[in-house]
Amino acid sequence: MEPTHEHQHETHEREIHFRDSRLHLLTAGREEGRGVLLLHGRAFSSATWLELGTLAHLAESGFRAVAVDLPGYGQSERSEGELDTLLEELLAELGLERPVIVAPSMSGLCAFPLVIRRPELVGGFAPVAPVGAPSYGPKLRGSRVPTLIFWGEADSIFPASQAGDLAAWFTGSCEVVVVPGARHPCYLDRPELFHERLVGFARSI
Secondary structure (H helix, E strand, O other): OOHHHHHHOOEEEEEEEEOOEEEEEEEEOOOOOOEEEEOOOOOOOHHHHHHHOHHHHHHHOOOEEEEEOOOOOOOOOOOOOOHHHHHHHHHHHHOOOOOEEEEEHHHHHHHHHHHHHOHHHOOEEEEEOOOOHHHHHHHHOOEOOOEEEEEEOOOOOOOOHHHHHHHOOEOOOEEEEEEOOOOOOHHHHOHHHHHHHHHHHHHHO
8 A cells, every 4th residue: 555545544633623622533545535524422432433434434435534522521511502503513614514423322412403504514424323213213204314324233222214204204215224133232233234235325316
């Protein structure tokens, strides 16, 4: 591998001032690549995507990957402000134009409001067994945001049947991937499948 190619896919650690506090994030890939914003569940952080190889995989595929520690998690400080507007403010701060938003579990609480209220800011939506699917679903009625829903077949927190229920609210392109035998954080059990489908989805937009 050429050194320039290798350097291009290095992961960089950053801290930004956000909502009067410090926000930690990891980035990889070309600045001009389509953005993929990686959020996380309650028990995880941006480090999850580094350890799993997701940042590197996206960078190697030509994307600008950004994994963020949500306020109060990982290495980010707590901050004031509504969850409903968090991602809208963050996209503006990071200069991410119409990224693909990967929203596992808890992060659905800040991703759903953005997709519902400001769909023009979202290039693609990839929820992973997101919190709030039954309550936010009806508000998505007729949404044309390209969507790829991931769910673990053996999810013991939210039943996999919720995946189809959520998909039914979308009018535009929406696919469901039920990961065989996988738990709630299905990307941990089948990372190769998760990466393959995520990259294919991001390229299709």
